[in-house]
Amino acid sequence: xxxxxxxxxxxxxxxxxxxxxxxxxxxxxxxxxxxxxxxxxxxxxxxxxxxxxxxxxxxxxxxxxxxxxxxxxxxxxxxxxxxxxxxxxxxxxxxxxxxxxxxxxxxxxxxxxxxxxxxxxxxxxxxxxxxxxxxxxxxxxxxxxxxxxxxxxxxxxxxxxxxxxxxxxxxxxxxxxxxxxxxxxxxxxxxxxxxxxxxxxxxxxxxxxxxxxxxxxxxxxxxxxxxxxxxxxxxxxxxxxxxxxxxxxxxxxxxxxxxxxxxxxxxxxxxxxxxxxxxxxxxxxxxxxxxxxxxxxxxxxxxxxxxxxxxxxxxxxxxxxxxxxxxxxxxxxxxxxxxxxxxxxxxxxxxxxxxxxxxxxxxxxxxxxxxxxxxxxxxxxxxxxxxxxxxxxxxxxxxxxxxxxxxxxxxxxxxxxxxxxxxxxxxxxxxxxxxxxxxxxxxxxxxxxxxxxxxxxxxxxxxxxxxxxxxxxxxxxxxxxxxxxxxxxxxxxxxxxxxxxxxxxxxxxxxxxxxxxxxxxxxxxxxxxxxxxxxxxxxxxxxxxxxxxxxxxxxxxxxxxxxxxxxxxxxxxxxxxxxxxxxxxxxxxxxxxxxxxxxxxxxxxxxxxxxxxxxxxxxxxxxxxxxxxxxxxxxxxxxxxxxxxxxxxxxxxxxxxxxxxxxxxxxx
Ligand code: GDP
Numbered sequence: 001x002x003x004x005x006x007x008x009x010x011x012x013x014x015x016x017x018x019x020x021x022x023x024x025x026x027x028x029x030x031x032x033x034x035x036x037x038x039x040x041x042x043x044x045x046x047x048x049x050x051x052x053x054x055x056x057x058x059x060x061x062x063x064x065x066x067x068x069x070x071x072x073x074x075x076x077x078x079x080x081x082x083x084x085x086x087x088x089x090x091x092x093x094x095x096x097x098x099x100x101x102x103x104x105x106x107x108x109x110x111x112x113x114x115x116x117x118x119x120x121x122x123x124x125x126x127x128x129x130x131x132x133x134x135x136x137x138x139x140x141x142x143x144x145x146x147x148x149x150x151x152x153x154x155x156x157x158x159x160x161x162x163x164x165x166x167x168x169x170x171x172x173x174x175x176x177x178x179x180x181x182x183x184x185x186x187x188x189x190x191x192x193x194x195x196x197x198x199x200x201x202x203x204x205x206x207x208x209x210x211x212x213x214x215x216x217x218x219x220x221x222x223x224x225x226x227x228x229x230x231x232x233x234x235x236x237x238x239x240x241x242x243x244x245x246x247x248x249x250x251x252x253x254x255x256x257x258x259x260x261x262x263x264x265x266x267x268x269x270x271x272x273x274x275x276x277x278x279x280x281x282x283x284x285x286x287x288x289x290x291x292x293x294x295x296x297x298x299x300x301x302x303x304x305x306x307x308x309x310x311x312x313x314x315x316x317x318x319x320x321x322x323x324x325x326x327x328x329x330x331x332x333x334x335x336x337x338x339x340x341x342x343x344x345x346x347x348x349x350x351x352x353x354x355x356x357x358x359x360x361x362x363x364x365x366x367x368x369x370x371x372x373x374x375x376x377x378x379x380x381x382x383x384x385x386x387x388x389x390x391x392x393x394x395x396x397x398x399x400x401x402x403x404x405x406x407x408x409x410x411x412x413x414x415x416x417x418x419x420x421x422x423x424x425x426x427x428x429x430x431x432x433x434x435x436x437x438x439x440x441x442x443x444x445x446x447x448x449x450x451x452x453x454x455x456x457x458x459x460x461x462x463x464x465x466x467x468x469x470x471x472x473x474x475x476x477x478x479x480x481x482x483x484x485x486x487x488x489x490x491x492x493x494x495x496x497x498x499x500x501x502x503x504x505x506x507x508x509x510x511x512x513x514x515x516x517x518x519x520x521x522x523x524x525x526x527x528x529x530x531x532x533x534x535x536x537x538x539x540x541x542x543x544x545x546x547x548x549x550x551x552x553x554x555x556x557x558x559x560x561x562x563x564x565x566x567x568x569x570x571x572x573x574x575x576x577x578x579x580x581x582x583x584x585x586x587x588x589x590x591x592x593x594x595x596x597x598x599x600x601x602x603x604x605x606x607x608x609x610x611x612x613x614x615x616x617x618x619x620x621x622x623x624x625x626x627x628x629x630x631x632x633x634x635x636x637x638x639x640x641x642x643x644x645x646x647x648x649x650x651x652x653x654x655x656x657x658x659x660x661x662x663x664x665x666x667x668x
Contacts, residue, residue: 228326232343238274240410359640452476466519549641568629
């Protein structure tokens with residue numbers, strides 16, 4: 001190993017430059033003396049030596065890349081043979097090995113042949129085509145904690161040639177997989193981690209764009225749906241969704257094989273599917289999802305942006321960020337005895353997540369009653385969970401008709417993309433599989449008509465001029481060339497490029513998770529939580545607002561001056577309850593008591609909240625998505641609220657300067 005690393009470490013470019021120098025000196029030296037003859041022979045040897053070095057380097061590089069995918073599961077001799085057969089092209093050599101392995105020894109997971117809906121056509125193709133054209137999971141994070149945008153998606157052009165798409169941001173795991181390039185021809189895609197977002201001429205002016213007609217045409221008329229996966233830690237969220245993506249063909253065989261080998265090596269074989277979504281080393285080591293991973297997949301009638309939220313209580317703020325951007329949710333619960341109870345009881349995240357997503361505006365919910373294989377697919381256990389959860393979810397504000405329960409096994413893949421054929425299950429369950437249920441969700445009404453609003457979830461430097469921000473468009477639409485106002489810092493910039501699901505577009509509209517390339521502003525002024533808006537109809541920034549709140553199961557009563565953390569969208573801001581205005585009747589909203597001394601659990605109240613720094617907010621009645629928030633205190637969510645009145649200081653140029661300084665401090 002160390003030997004070929006040395007060879008690979010050799011700088012061939014330098015050698016070739018030297019070689020040029022040699023050639024130059026020979027040509028310049030017209031007289032050929034015996035010494036010069038010897039020199040020429042020596043040069044030939046050098047050239048041959050260099051050729052051998054380059055070739056050996058390529059071979060070792062090819063073997064290394066094959067091992068990165070296959071681990072130690074295949075003997076060296078077989079790898080070398082394949083490498084030699086395909087002229088040290090790791091791409092083709094791997095295809096050969098995996099095809100051989102699949103036909104000879106490797107038994108594919110049971111579900112590979114049962115792919116439903118969109119992917120059926122894909123699975124009919126040959127393994128080679130599948131391995132090449134099936135994109136890797138396109139992934140980005142929404143919390144802004146990570147500055148990585150590990151996209152590495154290949155698109156297929158009409159002639160069947162696989163074209164690399166723009167890759168943004170470093171993603172070591174993805175880069176390591178030799179699926180997209182050959183070592184001898186390094187792709188420009190991978191050379192640079194922050195390639196500029198491609199821009200295209202707009203073609204139509206803003207006045208001409210009929211946004212509704214354009215939306216109808218886009219994605220073959222398929223509406224976009226933002227889906228968040230929630231649930232207690234270890235309920236099986238990542239495994240379930242990772243397996244679903246694999247069955248849909250969004251993760252190619254080679255990558256899956258790599259995850260299987262790597263997770264086996266790390267002694268975490270059962271986490272192989274979870275690794276599709278848990279990409280960072282820390283997530284994998286700890287076996288928990290920390291940030292919110294975003295991935296795209298399709299059903300028969302929809303394009304889904306999937307957000308895999310962390311279940312661990314330490315990462316609830318990230319989970320809120322994910323949930324705030326979701327239209328619908330999949331709540332995963334562990335059906336195993338004792339485990340469902342642990343997640344459901346106090347201290348577990350099942351209830352908290354359920355409450356959070358409902359408070360953040362999610363009304364449709366699919367409950368995956370997971371790990372049903374652990375309880376032999378027993379109907380009684382399923383019913384027990386349905387009745388316990390049903391009762392709670394109703395209290396949390398979900399309508400019975402909008403909650404759907406599906407028995408699943410994320411590990412074996414049962415009931416994920418096709419209806420299960422397990423006799424123990426089919427004896428009593430004839431309902432839809434998880435994918436069918438996701439497909440059946442009603443797409444929400446988007447506020448496309450309203451002025452543009454986008455909440456920034458990530459900021460990163462672009463290679464060209466300007467920088468990129470990502471976030472979900474909450475209202476209105478945007479076109480390349482538009483000027484937008486960022487609040488804070490109350491400054492304008494120009495949108496040079498728009499990317500949705502790794503594709504450059506001229507426009508994007510409410511509901512889309514986009515990446516914008518902007519120019520005309522200093523990146524230091526923009527932070528996670530800023531709102532990009534229409535400069536003609538800007539959002540208000542304030543430090544004081546009135547809100548109606550619903551208090552959850554709090555232990556300490558809330559009094560004037562109570563410190564809280566205000567969470568909404570991607571914002572997390574220290575604040576205090578400045579005034580207790582009134583206690584309201586839960587259903588009628590009638591004032592029961594004015595200026596109460598304290599508020600206790602379950603109460604509905606009007607309060608005034610003071611933030612440390614200005615925050616950009618909307619009234620709930622105008623923009624639901626930007627007027628809804630959560631309050632947290634010492635690691636627990638204590639209340640959900642809606643903004644009823646914006647008070648305090650609106651934005652002034654004086655504040656702009658100070659906030660820019662504050663925002664660029666280490667607070668975020
Ligand atoms: P998360 O924390 O909710 O994302 O849970 P993970 O997906 O990381 O899974 C936690 C553990 O549960 C892993 O060891 C999985 O292999 C295991 N697991 C997940 N789904 C199932 C299932 O359906 N059946 C069984 N038996 N184990 C599962």
